[in-house]
Amino acid sequence: MATQLATHIVGFQLNGRPHAVTVAPLTTLRTALREELHLHATKAGCGQGGCGSCTVLLDNELVLSCLVPVTLVDGRSVTTLEGIGRPGRLHPLQEAFHDHFAAQCGYCTAGMIMAAKWLLDRNPNPTRAQIQTALAGNLCRCTGYLPIIEAIEDAARRMSKGERR
């Protein structure tokens, strides 16, 4: 393992733009994002698929990037938190998370927002139970979850009123 060379070249769409990384075999998508491409919004919480901090969208499906070998991403499309909004041009989910105090330490926030985006992309008007189910793979230790759920409900209202996206 230690002496393995970075021999695999992987190309994929990342937040709408083509990117390529040269990696060792079995490098995870999370490591490629954080340590090769230096997009740090996607967090490393457990490395075992247990916490949801590294949640991203792969071809618009929710995946845990710590469990996905980046070689499997070749030719596909990846969306991270950086791809859905930025300071000054926030996604309604980001606005709602900010307004509702849904991010405290902020370490789970990227995964939470990606899971919420996946839900609202499919179900613009989710019930509270559906929101809870969508967040079942994402842990938060600060908020007690309620502000996060309320933020997602509020974001759904904002988006259905025809705000951006």
Add this chain to the structure above:
Amino acid sequence: MKQLGIVGQSVKRSDGIGHVTGQTEYVDDVFYPGMLWLKMVRSPVSRGRIRRVDTSNAERLPGVAAVVTAKDVPNNWYTILCLIGIEPNDEPVLADEEVMYEGEPICAVVAETEDIAREAASLVKLEIDEQEPVLDVEYALSPDAPAIKKWGNNTFMYDGMNHRRLRFGDVDRGFEEADHIVEGTYQMTPIEHVPMETQVCIVKPEPNGRLTIHSNTQALYFTMDNTAIILKVPSNRLRLVGGTVGGGFGGKVDVITEPVTSIAAMKTGRPVKWRWTREEEFRRSSVRGACKMEYRDGVMNDGRIVARKVRSLHDAGAYHRHSPYGVQKNMANLTGPYSIPNVWVDCYCVYTNRQPSSAMRGFAVTEATFAVEVQMDRIASVIGMDPWEIRMVNAYRNGQMKPVRKVVEDATLLETLKAAAQLVGVARGADDMAEGGVHGIREPRHARDELRLLPRLGARRGDEQHEVSGGRLAGVHDVVPETGRAGVRLSLAVVLDPGDADRPALGLDHERAFEHVDERRGEVLLLPALAAGRQLDNLAGESSWNRYRDAGNRPGRAHEAPALDARRLRRLRVLRVRAPHENEQPDHDCDRALEFHRSPPPMPHALPERVT
């Protein structure tokens, strides 16, 4: 004045936009060119003596830059609360003679990549003679258990005793008078903080000789102080970069990653990152200690608790860390927000061969609160009283004296109970408190009666005599400061007055406490229960102390210790080694421990002046 409008408003987090866009920079988001990676070699056994650590195979692996062992640590002691008198030094930064818990750090491997570091760590050969571990607090206290601590027993030593004592009133008389005796035992298992971000640290050597330390500590100044002490460098050599913490809850108060990473950076001259896996975070980081509290309460038919005796055991794990301090807080809170006239508490800070416990949200107060409130419900059930009412009957009122000799101020339990009762729709809580009483809350009559029986502010000199852990408080009114507040505001100290009826011996406003002592030749007793270092720094500042000493004052009975200088005083601030209470026999294992405290053994190896 316009600015004050913010009070009562909901404001957004200043770092909120960074959080929701992923732009906030956490420590693990920092990368430097040429950065090395650190992995720790940890003890595979719970207790044992280290015979040999063979790092040669690890050092030969291509890509390994350095191996850091105990010999590389300039001052190989980690005692985070050494500045407030937790002693003796006990926990090595890297183990060199013995290991005290499974997972204890032994040596660190630094390599070009994290994978190489992990593989090199697996190549370090450890030869350890395993010893019988002590894994249970009751067993640790029993005569059969091996003494795992150098001072000959398995507890932290408070004032020369193997437990922290609180004595208030006469519990035996209280139990005799009581209509009911209600007992309960309450236990909590260890709890891990599980911050979403594990421990991470990066240290970068700078050309000007300083170290830039990126830390996710909750306590930057703790980190700076303790890292400087361990590295034996002035703290101005350290530049701490912190403030962004991906969840802490007390789990990032201890200074665990920064010293070793700093030594690795100094040894290699390159930036080094050490980040913990989730498994390390769970199994190797400190936890909230397991706790066992045995309650025995004397209760009257009208609900008043007239006596309480508690034995509290706290599993500190292998080393001090914050546990001795947490146990003091536990001791001070085992009566909860309730007035109990007769209290007897024995709190044991017990060492076992488990991962060290330390700070977590409220230290050991959370455990005490859990026990207190379940016990209140149990008492209510036994005597057939409404659980709301029994809390109102016993709730603190302003002016009452707590067992830790702090006068109650700004008591709000009755108001809180009333609001809570209304919120959860309990009719009797709201209706029964409709008129009169404190802030419109009617107090049950027997509670008011009891209030008159308890010592309170304004009592005449000599009306009440209270023992304070070996000293004697010369009249309750002496804690009434001239400002009307200082004794309580500090929560830390009362001035003992040796006599003289004319002037109140008070004025605990930092410097002024000592001015007053100067005049009166009185004594200063620092109430250990509530001591928190920073305020005491002011109170026991050297200038004040020197003035006290220069004025020809000698320490009186409460001090006992000879040659009390400023350094000594600082050490004494919280935990003074003092003769046991005159009326109680010392515990069997105290003599050895006291001897150890008086003459600790030399350091296990010669210390290099600095790491190059």
